[in-house]
Amino acid sequence: MKRLIATGERARPVEFAEDAQPVPAADEALVRVEAFSVNRGETFLLENPRPDLRPGKDVAGLVVRAAADGSGPGVGMRVVGHPPCGGWAEYVAVPTHSLAVLPPAIGSTEAAALPLAGLTALRMLRTAGAVAGRRLLLTGASGGVGHYLTELAAAAGAEITVVTASPERGRRLAELGADVVHDLGETRGPFDVVLESTGGTALPVALSKLAAGGMLIWFGQASRTPATLDFFDFFNGPEGAVIRHFHYAGAPYGPDLDTLVTLVGSGRLHPEIGRVADWADTATVLVDLRERRVRGKAVLTVGGPR
The missing domain is CATH 3.40.50.720 (NAD(P)-binding Rossmann-like Domain)
Structure with missing residues (x-):
């Protein structure tokens, strides 16, 4: 599968690489990523990246393998998730406690803008x-x-x-x-x-x-x-x-993601998305986000608009 990895270059901070599909742990679901969002803090990590850095914490997509322990959403369910890393890829393993099921009315592009920023604001x-x-x-x-x-x-x-x-x-x-x-x-x-x-x-x-x-x-x-x-x-x-x-972090994230999804679905919360692009343009979007040329969230789609 394809994933984005850090280059350490300021002008082009990420590039595509081939990688093995992740093998989920017993309490993780395998998600085919349809969209992910990027955060300004992540652009700073890319300036001097660790060799093992696998960026990506805000994803939305389709469950293609349910968790082996029986927890969480089943195969074919659309979800938004907040994995610890690795979300800028075609597939990502996400702990089921950090997933929320999406209703049909909420698209993956909109959902991908929710996790880190929405969790931070809510908490x-x-x-x-x-x-x-x-x-x-x-x-x-x-x-x-x-x-x-x-x-x-x-x-x-x-x-x-x-x-x-x-x-x-x-x-x-x-x-x-x-x-x-x-x-x-x-x-x-x-x-x-x-x-x-x-x-x-x-x-x-x-x-x-x-x-x-x-x-x-x-x-x-x-x-x-x-x-x-x-x-x-x-x-x-x-x-x-x-x-x-204050720092937002601390799993489980699923219940708060459910809250955010419910608020969006009922029209009480509206993700402000300032940029949507194909993930082939991720490097450019990251530079624009770092330089404050994006208002609100920036979302990248994997395999076309969702």
Whole structure:
């Protein structure tokens, strides 16, 4: 079968290679991949790749071999999955606890945009707690996580302000109910919850916007610049505030994927897909994603549009 492997080259970070079809473990289903999405964090891993790197964590496709232990979906079922690796290929083995069955109304292209970004947004909102009537601030909002989080938070009754680099990158976020700004320093706090994904100089500015008793959740460093905090400023600032690190990871993913699929199927969540291309163009799409030329999610189809 074909799979994409890392080259270590900045201009063309992946290329096709022939590989053996994966042999699933007893609790894994073999999925024929119809579409996969790529994430900006994965582009950074490709810059200095490990020799054994097999990228790909967001897939949708068809089960062609059910798990030997009898768990999970059967042969012929369409699924969305979040494997630990190896999804940029014609076939991937996925633990059944990290699969969700797709209804006929949701295509593979749409489904493939859900896992990492959708799981991050869903689990981060749980970390934030009840948001109805609360003021939220989200930095670096124009990617997949930002669109999902904005729609979910607004639907839950939050008053959400998002920071994007340009009006175009914030257009859809405004439609989803956000107040869009382009300069973090100009946001009008204080905010009950600050969700910070940029790092660098943005983190201390975001912290200064936090209300007394509020929570800052740090979940990324998109700027790739280390952040420095002056804790004297923090202790002299919002009384009783909390700084918390967040990372979405932790199987099982299946129940939360089911939730995301249900929300999409009922029209309450809309994947924002800024680029769809054949997987022959994956290298170009990865470069554009790394250089912030894609708004929302980028999805690659395997064997034609789905």
